[in-house]
Amino acid sequence: MAEKDYYKILGVEKNATADEIKQAYRRLAKQYHPDVYSGRPEEERKRAEEKFKEINHAYEILSDPAKRENYDRFGSESGSQAGAGFSGFSSAFDFDDIISSIFSGFGGMGGSARSRRGNAPQRGQDILVGITLTFEEAAFGCEKTVSVKRVENCPYCHGTGAKSESSYKTCPTCGGTGQISQSQRTPFGHFSTVTTCSTCKGTGKVISEVCPKCGGKARREQVRDIKINIPAGIDTDQRINYSGEGHAGINGGENGNLIVQIKLKPHNLFTRRGSDLHITIPITMVDAALGCTISVPTMTKPTELDIPAGTQSGAQFKIKDKGLKVVNKNLYGDLIVKILVEVPKTLTREQKEMLKKLQASFETKQFAKLKEYKDNL
Template sequence: MSQDLYQLLGVPRDAEPDAIKKAYRKLARQLHPDVNPDPETQERFKEVSMAYEVLSDPQKRAAYDRGGDPFGGGVGAGGFGQGAGFSFTDIMDAFFGGQGGGGGGGGRGPRPRVRRGQDALIRLEVELAEAAFGVTRELKVDTAVVCETCHGDGAAPGSKPVTCETCRGQGEVAQVQRSFLGEIRTLRPCAACRGFGTIIPDPCRDCSGEGRVRSRRNLTVKIPAGVDEGTRVQLSGQGEVGPGGGPAGDLFVEIHVAAHKTFTRHGNNLHCEVTVPMTAAALGVTLTLPTLEADLAGPDSELETSFDLEIKPGTQSGTEQVLRAKGVPGLRNVGRGDLVVTVAVETPTRIDARQEELLRELAALRGEEQPDGGVQATQKSVFGRLRDAFH
């Protein structure tokens, strides 16, 4: 070899493997043909790649340090011999910062059979009062669970997985291609074992080697007070069991709140509308109305099931009354919303003769036989406008 390999990479002879790898990545980014396509740079890139192949392999580096041929002969200065080859992973590492090992290694290794399961989602409809004050429900959940026959390992009783003979347990096989760089080796998942590194010769009949089966089970879920439409309650570890009997994902219970016949919810506030006749609105009245808690109250319940609403004399339609802290409790007990009551004044559409007589008498007493609707007439006749124009 006409040039010192350590000098080619710019590292001392006692450089650590990490320093050699770092130096090669830096030079590869500068000299790669995709960056600098001129012939001199390509030749330089070949030399740097050969130096890295030798110095990143402990056996080849030791042979080189002893003055021997690390490839066992047939290598000229700046070229590649019959045994020359380096991992395509190292070139990719130089550009993308991968963690592949040197000297043609650096594979990902076999992928595990045991993996975490997916999360699961179910939807649960609750009443408004249940969403406001909390409820406990029993649910039937259909998810993957650990196979009781093989206990998750996927093999039939009395058998066990064996090492794949194709990849020898590595989960990957190398594919070698020749190019101007020499022999480029790429790693691909082993088709025989699908990248696991092991094969199950006798799979469990109940789970077909998956280590899990689908099953319906009962689950108790506690819905906290204050949940709203679309709120998701997370139950850790209650989702799908993973392949190979891996840990279960989480179960999310998404809340759907049914419509209420009296109350509507806006945030933590409740809204309702009460209708009173015009006589009650004029004279005033006190109404007894049910609370939202009344939906949950039993015969011996201590919950407040009603409240009094005072309609003051002269209340107009559309008037709102706000009752503090009678709405929905906030999640995590953060205060409680208000109850907003809107008053709608009802005008009778059918009256008998006596009622009409009394209403006309009331209108006369109040001077309301011909109301103007609060709008004053401002338009003048044509002769009036002409008269004003000449004055």
């Protein structure tokens, strides 16, 4: 869903104060209120209604300091996902079963049910970071450090912003009820709506003495270096989930998760498909015709492979268990060797003579494919 520019909707600057936002909202809400449009043509009325909803939604976000901070940081109410380039990964939810069984809590992204009530505990947002590994690092596993900028609760006040548990007083806006009653006149009659008090977010209390350490801010941004263990065999687009290492929760809600998305640098010789390693090895046309033994590199030490006489270009040989480790299992993939028969591009006069002699000595039946083709002509 495309996010709209809430500042633009309210016609205020990005650095507008809470008062300026409130004023702009009141002015626009009055202008587009359904009452004003009653009796107008339906099309006009609907447009105004849409606009009215938009204004209200924009105000809901920008009038709430936590939501506004979030929106400013991530350009989205729903947080880190958009900001961290989450939408750029098409296979975002293509979790590998094996990985998710090792690292619990993978479902964190979708599980952040947001409460409408301001004082309800809210789970912190997840942080997605990408990390690029060499082919070898992924093959054998390694330890990495990622630098993460995250919102943490002030350790002194535990994210409340208050000096102590007794640093609260009754909310002057709602008189301690936590709710505001509003009477609204609509084309269908008078309606009384009860909304949560925005000053105290429904708690009925406001802070009288702010935390001396954070000045009442309660939360602050910190850069943390977090050690992550990369398991052997991990592959591109797989994710490692670190529970509770994301942004701090609000009102005692649990922390979000840190999700590390893996990307591998290509290898000079190998490509991988799952845990299988693939390599293409060229041999001469003579070796292909006569058969030979070749040395095949692996992720550790080279191994030997017998190539039978008469091997065709494109033939594949499987070397069992010489592929990559399967994550968290004592299992290995295979090494698949694809043979490329190479024909020399230049020949000496002598070699040409020898090949012509050789050609003359061949019988049609020695070339099964060529024979089949000719028979089909």
